[in-house]
Amino acid sequence: MRLLVSVCAVFGLAFSVGARAPEPVADAVILSGGLPKLLSEYHFFRDSAGWQPNDRVVPYQLNMPLFSDYAEKYRFIYVPEGEQAKANGDGLLEFPVGSALIKSFGYETGGKPRLLETRVLLHRADGWLALPYVWNEQQTEARLKVAGERIPVTLTDPSGKQRSISYGVPNKNQCKECHALSGAVTPIGPKARNLTHDGQLEKFAAFGLIDREPAVDYRVPVWGETSASLNDRARGYLDVNCAHCHNINGSASNSGLFLTYEETMPVRIGINKRPVAAGRGSGTHDFDIAPGEPDDSIMIYRLDSLEPGISMPEVGRTTVHEEGVALLRQWIAEME
Numbered sequence: 001m002r003l004l005v006s007v008c009a010v011f012g013l014a015f016s017v018g019a020r021a022p023e024p025v026a027d028a029v030i031l032s033g034g035l036p037k038l039l040s041e042y043h044f045f046r047d048s049a050g051w052q053p054n055d056r057v058v059p060y061q062l063n064m065p066l067f068s069d070y071a072e073k074y075r076f077i078y079v080p081e082g083e084q085a086k087a088n089g090d091g092l093l094e095f096p097v098g099s100a101l102i103k104s105f106g107y108e109t110g111g112k113p114r115l116l117e118t119r120v121l122l123h124r125a126d127g128w129l130a131l132p133y134v135w136n137e138q139q140t141e142a143r144l145k146v147a148g149e150r151i152p153v154t155l156t157d158p159s160g161k162q163r164s165i166s167y168g169v170p171n172k173n174q175c176k177e178c179h180a181l182s183g184a185v186t187p188i189g190p191k192a193r194n195l196t197h198d199g200q201l202e203k204f205a206a207f208g209l210i211d212r213e214p215a216v217d218y219r220v221p222v223w224g225e226t227s228a229s230l231n232d233r234a235r236g237y238l239d240v241n242c243a244h245c246h247n248i249n250g251s252a253s254n255s256g257l258f259l260t261y262e263e264t265m266p267v268r269i270g271i272n273k274r275p276v277a278a279g280r281g282s283g284t285h286d287f288d289i290a291p292g293e294p295d296d297s298i299m300i301y302r303l304d305s306l307e308p309g310i311s312m313p314e315v316g317r318t319t320v321h322e323e324g325v326a327l328l329r330q331w332i333a334e335m336e
Helices: 007-015 027-031 172-179 197-206 230-241 298-303 322-333
Strands: 057-060 072-078 100-109 112-124 127-135 142-144 149-156 162-169
Touching (some): 027 112, 057 197, 112 162, 298 322
Antiparallel strands (some): 057 072, 100 112, 149 162
């Protein structure tokens, strides 16, 4: 269940005439060379609980979100006054210096939402910086945790199964494992093809957040959208959950497995591809994807594991995404 009000509703709040926050977003804090200790120092939110976005802090949703232990995510974009993000076809929006991406993670507890952490990506003059902030028990402030943290959580997954996990807030260096392209930290989520839900791109352009509404040739299916083809749903899942590392400039480039939607060569997607280095990660299987044989495919073996050195992704989850694995099993099973 989505705990945040709709994107359309918050657009009305964030940009309504007269709905000015007492203090604007602190551009100087975003651009400074320091590491702010408290999330409140940025003034991204009007309230201390991190639910009411400040002016120019715009909520957004992804069609296909990254899986993170079934956590709900609440995403916001901030672009400074007088600036615009640039549309880049159906790819990643290009954000000007001074921008910030804000993503809060939480679970519903006793019928109420509770935030665990908020991660920020700050676009400074020397590049992007990723920082994790952990919320206190009172839900009144989030404090910088450069070393990360473990938080015990009991959750109910979409099937109704109750799970107890040790939720992992990444340390500052772990953020780079997913957000690094050619060694530089970069955003990975807000690609135009994954932002078409609820007419968001049109709204972004109308409010001047982006320079134009981009033409999107391929739209990542909204999660659970069974009207989309099985191939599109599977490729969209891999693009969102795996391709930030498994691309030609990513941290897993040496694997030769490239899972971006743009990739067209079957062997580079993993079909009948042998692993570059055999080891525990491949088990007894010969191919990343063995067409028609999901149980003989390394991809399924690793996604279905929680064992260190085998499980993929390596960070960001402590549970198996059963619905995602089921989708990819069906995709591989129907290959010829």
